[in-house]
Amino acid sequence: MPLVPPYIESLRPYEAGRAIEEVRREFGIQYVSKLGSNENPLGSSPLALEAITKSLDSLHLYPNGGLDLRRVLAEKFDLKIGNVIAGSGSEGIMSNIIRTFLCDEDEVLTTEAAFIGFQVLAKSRGVKYRTVPYRDWHYDLAALAGAINERTKIIYLANPNNPTGTIFSKHEFDEFYKHVPERVLIILDEAYFEYAKDNPRYPDSMHYRYDNVITLRTFSKVYGLAGVRIGYGFAHEDLIANLLKVKLPFEPSSVAQAAGIAALADKEFLHRSLELNARGLEFLTRALRDSGLKVVPSEANFVMIVLPGSDQANQLTRELLMQGIIVRPLASFGLPNCIRISTGTDEDNQRLVQAINKSAALVS
Ligand SMILES: Cc1ncc(COP(=O)(O)O)c(C=O)c1O
Structure with missing residues (x-):
């Protein structure tokens, strides 16, 4: 019997979303919008x-x-x-x-x-x-x-x-x-x-x-x-x-x-968080659709976009990272042509939409 059971050996470890520090270091960007892990953009209660x-x-x-x-x-x-x-x-x-x-x-x-x-x-x-x-x-x-x-x-x-x-x-x-x-x-x-x-x-x-x-x-x-x-x-x-x-x-x-x-x-923090999210969800869904993207209607604090293929999804993820925006490519979930984007602050959401509209991945 091997020391490590085969189902552990073949397991792909949990891949967490990218960290802000890592992106700062790799791309030399000061302001990073972290929209990859469905966290609360207002911080903690x-x-x-x-x-x-x-x-x-x-x-x-x-x-x-x-x-x-x-x-x-x-x-x-x-x-x-x-x-x-x-x-x-x-x-x-x-x-x-x-x-x-x-x-x-x-x-x-x-x-x-x-x-x-x-x-x-x-x-x-x-x-x-x-x-x-x-x-x-x-x-x-x-x-x-x-x-x-x-x-x-x-x-x-x-x-x-x-x-x-x-x-x-x-x-x-x-x-x-x-x-x-x-x-x-x-x-x-x-x-x-x-x-x-x-x-x-x-x-x-x-x-x-x-x-x-x-x-x-x-x-x-x-x-x-x-x-x-x-x-x-x-x-x-x-x-x-x-x-x-x-x-x-x-x-x-x-x-x-x-x-x-x-x-x-x-209650106050809960209320503020829900309000910001509802605004962000509506804005992102509308703006991303206006940019020609397929957006799945969401009831959570993120939206999933569906791209024509994995090449576009990888390229878009990379282009956004280079502009200091972390999103979540979904290949590790089993959806290589999809990306998940968490709602951020109003500024983060606007940055994201502007960056998407500049993206070469969506033009090509
Ligand atoms: C559906 C779902 N369940 C559970 C979790 C993990 O939550 P927790 O931080 O409480 O472990 C997440 C976090 O992303 C999630 O999306």
Whole structure:
């Protein structure tokens, strides 16, 4: 037996979006617009920053495994604490789910080009990873239901989806759910929930609980806390109890937990962030379409553009980088002709559109 299992040897590691410093160094540009990782262009919630400072007094003590945040979330969403888990980002919880529920012979089912973080985590477990194509850049829930077999253990759905930004409705989900056996766990990844929640077509999964569904949410996006790693999940208490057995006991960190609790109370920051995003989304969608690009309508904090081929996508990504704008080429997700662009500040969004309009990649 080799030291490294073949499914790890062949795994492509998670490729994060480019960092600002790296682009500054490589291209000698001072001002860089980071529109590649769906972060909050306003920074972090000020209340969270205050709480982080206060939490520094107790850094010598072990944290309590997210208990305080679980309590606050249970109260806010009118649940029992046993229905809530907190972790190092929603990806921390996803990793926990994969370790807790998957056995060697199980299979994972999701859409093609799903969120790269999930792809890497699931494939690292060495189980069979099956996908179904998109239908017009939306989940094809009917095809997913049809693809369930006796080995399917986990179905991963992101709503809104990354990288397409599209959503499915409660009706669509309910139709799908009728075909899902109880022994299958559905991960409902709602990392972009806050951006979509006012859309009447968007289902708030807190209003319909199913015993085999775990909802994941994060503080990384609208609360601007991607750097501290804090996320949470809701599920039936039996699922949570088993996840808690496997979870790293001191995850999340005390700093992350304090930041999350404070961020939840920061209505003003939430409001400003959502307003800026709604404006940015509308502007980018319209301006990029006016530039002749195919833009997938989005309910999140980014848009996906579809180019004629991978050459144009690579060239455009490179030209934007040279002008100090980081976007996310989607080859690593499995969509080599697509690029994902996060909403930025109003200035960032305008810079991006101006740069796109100058691009040779789109003229040739
Ligand atoms: C769909 C989706 N889920 C989860 C995450 C990761 O969130 P976290 O920072 O909470 O791990 C992201 C981040 O980009 C995402 O797009």
